[in-house]
Amino acid sequence: MNPLLWIGLALVGLVVVSMVVESLRPKPVAPTQLAWAPTITIQSLDVGECRVRYIRTGTGPTLVLLHTLRTQLDIFQKVIPSLAREFTVYAVDYPGHGWSDIPTTDYTPEYFTRFTTSFLDTLDLRDVLLAGVSIGATIPLLVAAEHNPRVRAVVAINPYDYGQRGADRAGPVAKALFTAAALPVIGETVMRLRNRMVEGKVLEGGVITPEALPSAFREEVFRVGERPGHYQAFLNLIRHMPLWRRAHDVYGRIQVPGLLIYGDHDWSRPAERDTTLRAIPGARMLTVENGSHFLTLDQPEAVIAHLLAFARELRILPHN
Numbered sequence: 001m002n003p004l005l006w007i008g009l010a011l012v013g014l015v016v017v018s019m020v021v022e023s024l025r026p027k028p029v030a031p032t033q034l035a036w037a038p039t040i041t042i043q044s045l046d047v048g049e050c051r052v053r054y055i056r057t058g059t060g061p062t063l064v065l066l067h068t069l070r071t072q073l074d075i076f077q078k079v080i081p082s083l084a085r086e087f088t089v090y091a092v093d094y095p096g097h098g099w100s101d102i103p104t105t106d107y108t109p110e111y112f113t114r115f116t117t118s119f120l121d122t123l124d125l126r127d128v129l130l131a132g133v134s135i136g137a138t139i140p141l142l143v144a145a146e147h148n149p150r151v152r153a154v155v156a157i158n159p160y161d162y163g164q165r166g167a168d169r170a171g172p173v174a175k176a177l178f179t180a181a182a183l184p185v186i187g188e189t190v191m192r193l194r195n196r197m198v199e200g201k202v203l204e205g206g207v208i209t210p211e212a213l214p215s216a217f218r219e220e221v222f223r224v225g226e227r228p229g230h231y232q233a234f235l236n237l238i239r240h241m242p243l244w245r246r247a248h249d250v251y252g253r254i255q256v257p258g259l260l261i262y263g264d265h266d267w268s269r270p271a272e273r274d275t276t277l278r279a280i281p282g283a284r285m286l287t288v289e290n291g292s293h294f295l296t297l298d299q300p301e302a303v304i305a306h307l308l309a310f311a312r313e314l315r316i317l318p319h320n
Contacts, residue, residue, distance in 0.1 A: 072098030
């Protein structure tokens, strides 16, 4: 038999197997409390036609935290308890992430920017310090570029605005996964065959040491990925990743104070960080030693300290 025919049959068989595997996955149930903070009430909110999970805790000026792609609000678990002593802290799962609804849509920068604007509007949040990590750091900059009157200042931690598939830099497993995900049919097949070991290795590519990833967080991120429709949404997001590079086109419109915080081992390269810094009028940049892309897990105390200092400098918080 023609070798090409054998290869074709093997690929078809793999696709079928992946569909069977996907159909047999158990549907996960959303937790009723946070593993890392059982006393914080999990809330839900309709933002447009999408119901999303969010939390609110603490008292003081308003701080809104936005997570990375393929994670959820729990990525801030090491910083929220301390920040809540000074701020009223909000954190939300984006649509298609965490335990929020998974709409069938294109997960583009414009979509996430509109969602964040709607989230602020729906809760009528004002004088917001808007902060986030990775894509969750790029979104505040895009919202600020639209001169959103609700945003007082932005903190961008390792903003993701620098390449076709920058997450490839998380390591060889991530590179293989994201390369395959970009391909029709193959991407869907690979995603349907996902497993804890592979996804765990991808997450580890965002921290300096695997120990920085709480075991409960690692497990919940995987379980979230078993939700019906989740892998399709994630694939859609990956295939729109090149669009995030266009963020630089609007950074020059930002008029509110901005702080860039990078881990010294972030996926971005020094020249890319400098390009982002130069594009944002009046922005400042800090570098945290021994920190990778998921800086709130790697170096939470440094993130807390820099964020509080920035807020005090702007008189969002009183000086000690």
